Amino acid sequence: MTLPAFRPCRSLPAVLGLALLALPPLALPPLLPRALAQPAAATIPLPEPQGQTLLLQSADRADYGPLAEQFLTQANLAYCGVASMVMVLNSLAVPAPAAAGYGSYRFWTQDNVFEAAATRAVLSPEVVARQGMTLQELRGLLASHGLQARAIHGDRLSLAQFRLLVRSNLARADDRLLVNYDRKALGQAGGGHISPLAAYNATTDRVLILDVARYRYPSVWVPLVDLWQAIRTNDTASGLSRGVVVVRRI
């Protein structure tokens, strides 16, 4: 299996060690807050007691309940965007098609999410399985399902704007926030990735990523500033910076 470079979810386990060794020091402009000049702070796994405590103490966690109920493992190494999209559709209770093998039950799966011609017109499942998807493609796929989807590239957001966006979104249950980021800026091995955000902890200024590559990393609380750096990285597949997609039912 060969995947083109610089697409989400592309990194294969064989290169994990190399990716870690090759982690470059962050090139930082002067005059940034002190936190930015430090190496990425340790992530805190959600399943562990400290991660659960951060969740208990979070005030902005309206998205957590609906998303955790729909938590998925991406169906293949390139499907991080697809799994994230399916979690959004199910958690917002968007009317779903039938699912093969489940009788008349209707829910979104990583297969039937490509059934509509309007969706396949944006991007085919075969292309996604080979290449992953860019931020704008993720936005287009969500919009093809009748959702209001707005992509914001990371380099258009100040840290304060990003924090405001995260808090206001995660405090409301009727919208969702997906992030397209570079794992390396979080101190993780790998490259581009997509997952939903579920909660914000104000005391620690950390945000919770429900990581759909569950075979690789658990869900983690990361410093908001690290995630901000991670969405400002360049995606060479698009030539643009990564970023966020804000999703809402119309």
Add this chain to the structure above:
Amino acid sequence: MTLPAFRPCRSLPAVLGLALLALPPLALPPLLPRALAQPAAATIPLPEPQGQTLLLQSADRADYGPLAEQFLTQANLAYCGVASMVMVLNSLAVPAPAAAGYGSYRFWTQDNVFEAAATRAVLSPEVVARQGMTLQELRGLLASHGLQARAIHGDRLSLAQFRLLVRSNLARADDRLLVNYDRKALGQAGGGHISPLAAYNATTDRVLILDVARYRYPSVWVPLVDLWQAIRTNDTASGLSRGVVVVRRI
């Protein structure tokens, strides 16, 4: 698709309405606590604010974090026991085989959980897909993976013993508790089912079921007494009552 009667997860959506209409009144012996003589109390969905509040207020929730991180939808209408088993294996970090399509990443799936000959000797995936599984078969499948697994039929447990078992298990992170129950005793449509328990709320005396049939019902907080009634029902496939399986790494 035809499934033999009285096995877990066997109920098909077409019979939902009939199952509800046919719900018999509970035949209750005299002198039971007042709560038992009432119809099943309403379930409280976990994803909704009230369900999240019960989770926040739960003191016995050590299993919730690890299980929620591994939450799965059963792979077909008869695989409730398989999905529950896979959640247990992943959440206890039992060393896993490789998973097809995921490179060298190793984790338990509803496919590779049947790879070992010792597992297939207990029950084949084909048989489970047709018939589901009984409580003792669930125990045997878990034991085949080197886990300590103890099945307790519901009619061997008093309400007080069941409460003690639930609380002590869910207060510790290193063991798991699976329930095999009849949905009807919880006021739900359907028949026999299997899912893991994740938390207990003492104030309301309710227990949290992470329901692997996510296409059908959300995870719910149910009165412990209702679940106790639900595990004391007869499974005509075995001729024995349903019950619980306590699982621990050796």
